[in-house]
Amino acid sequence: MSTLAPRQFLRDLYSSAVNAVSAEKCLPAFLPEPSPNGRTLVIGAGKGAAAMAKAVEDRWQGDISGLVVTRYGHGADCKRIEVVEAAHPVPDEAGRAAAGRMMEMVQGLTENDLVLCLISGGGSALLALPAEGITLAQKQAINKALLKSGAAISEMNCVRKHLSAIKGGRLALACAPARVVTLLISDVPGDDPGIIASGPTLPDATTCAEALAILRKYDIEVPANIQQHLESGAGETPKPSDPRFARNTHHVIATAQEALEAAAATARAAGITPYILSDGIEGEARDVGIVHAAIAKQVEQRGQPFSKPCVLISGGETTVTVRGKGRGGRNAEFLLSLAVALDGHPNIHAIACDTDGIDGSEDNAGALYHPDSVTRAAALGLRARTMLENNDGYGFFSALEDLEVSGPTRTNVNDFRAILIL
Template sequence: MTQHAPSQALDERELLLKLFQAAVTAVDPLQVVGPALPARPQQGRVIVLGAGKAAARMALAVEQAWPVQAPGAEVSGLVVTRYGHGEATSRIQVLQAGHPHSDSASADAALQMLALAGSAQAEDLVIALISGGGSALLSLPAEGVNAADKRQVCAQLLKSGAPISEINCVRSQLSAIKGGKLAEACGAARLLTLVISDVPGDDPAVVASGPTLPSHSTPALALEVLQRHRIEMPDSVRLHLLRSQDLSPAQVKPVAGPREVKVLATAQMSLEAAAAVARQHGLLPLILGGSLEGESRDVAAVHAGIARQIRQFQQPVAAPCVILSGGETTVTVRGNGRGGRNAEFLLALALSGADVPELHALACDTDGIDGVEDNAGALLSPASLARAADLGLSAADHLQRNDAYHFFKALDDLVVTGPTRTNVNDFRAILLR
């Protein structure tokens, strides 16, 4: 992670980075997966399936909890994660595929996973390891849907500013594996789904579009989302959604075997871990919530307003304090710049909160990747706007072009962690001393 002198700024930066590290550590799969596993079966097989940015580390956690030499059923399986997010597992194969845009490796992974699930017998235990990012990583078009058409629709949705719940609603309806279809393939086998949640509200059926859980989505709802966001629908997509509306309940395959789901890690857990560290450093934590949604710029303006109220009136808490929040904001792409939603949040906060004295902030994605960039997020200090002006940079211009990445890169204020191999979405901290 980037660090800086002088000493006054270094103290604030170090503390913000420490809060972020605590947030990530609290939801590390190696911490949360093992305790959630049942007793190791003594007969049959343990088949591990998984998808998401945390999938490989979740698989490693299963291997560590159930080592080769320990008695019990054989453990094997297959998970898919984003390129660069793998782990050195020995019994569970790790595939890597494209994110946020699916590629041919995503479809290959889905086909292999469906085949492995289909091999499960009634005496077997199937463990599904599901985390954010799985929607793109486990992508197999439904029958009749052209793969390129599906990618085109999803790419438009990602740029539209639609919330993740609506994007996943469409994805599940256009998929041959999401929305519970992987569970159908498991037949009579016992199925345990372990979830690391990256969605506001932590509904496990929404994470990765719920490959092992019944979908809340319907074809009609998917059509409404696409129409409301003015997404151009190729013929194969439109016809599939229209035909799917006519399916009767009898045409939907029943789920046969025992099913159980556990949510292991959430944004709230990250925020509480950061709050504990804040208290240790004499700061009063104000947790706004782990499920905040909305346009990054609008969410930043609200945060700036809360910081202003604290400075002026000591409400709802008094400084020294830290404002903490999580969830997933969105960015409606208007320009051709670079930068994820966390960097955009910070740049908008710099402008909205320019009148708030001594405002320090950090905004990062807990998976270590802000959008498609190489940074987790960025840091903001009271001097950021002045330093940028000295370099001839206009914060307003960069925000207009959705170019927060280059703004913070020029200031050497990007936070670069590399993949964390977990994912409970965004983490934001505003420090007021």
């Protein structure tokens, strides 16, 4: 342990976490048996959808075809399942067109057919098919407003479901009477399958009234047609009691907890005791950073509640209320807040990354923090607190050459954080 290199150690933890929830590792055990008297159709959406489709193709015995939509740059070399790339986190025409084609593709199926649906985080934006009377531009505007508001993922997806022609179980109903088996990589705290990618094949217990309440909560103004769509109940989703879901099944095949446990195993192998704080931390990224910093200092100074050396590991999905004009996703924001709160406190190092390899809409997965980060930044004329106020975590860590750039990982179980205390 005396020769431990903090930077490489933290990067190894992140790599272990991502590898543990790859489609290649997690999906094969959940593949259903082919339908003996019907066809098999593969559909899906999300940042991991193409990698999931490739894992299916590599192992499927018999005929198979279909369509999945993933984020630009997250594709895979599939031969029988078409892969379409579209925009995330704000939907675009490519995603709308792919969703429309998918709905057409599942028409006319029989009870002997099998639909294998591959869902991962990001599917809400990628599978964008507005409800009748709502335009793509209107959905884009509401999506942007929700992303800036600080709304939790469950709240955002509640709104999205009630403005959609495909989410909130509607895709499964379009497949009926075929049997639908849904495999999900979870990017939501609590791993509720109905929230992941806004649950296109899962029944939905939320209501139009709840969607309206969320829009009011965050002071998001909506056009009159959308207000009417929600107030009239026209946007209501199919509920769990609907008999058309009776033959369908779903399996959550990869979760944040599994990623954290893999990172913990890597830490133990390196002689560092890991402590998993939670796999479902939510809230403002900068507030979460302050709390993590306080815990880390208590460990370093007083040996409470854990003895050092150790590493504190956590996951979940924080949010950012955008106030400034800087660059950076929620992981860079968390880490810059941590840096400000620690203010050079010795013997504490950290990493914060998104497991999909993309922090928000930037080109980095996240960043690394070291005890000298704030001092090095000051030498460059950068004030950490000012940059945090401007939501400029990307700019801060880029100047220090401490961005973590992994490229798309083609999976997604959301945030990964590790704080090493020596």
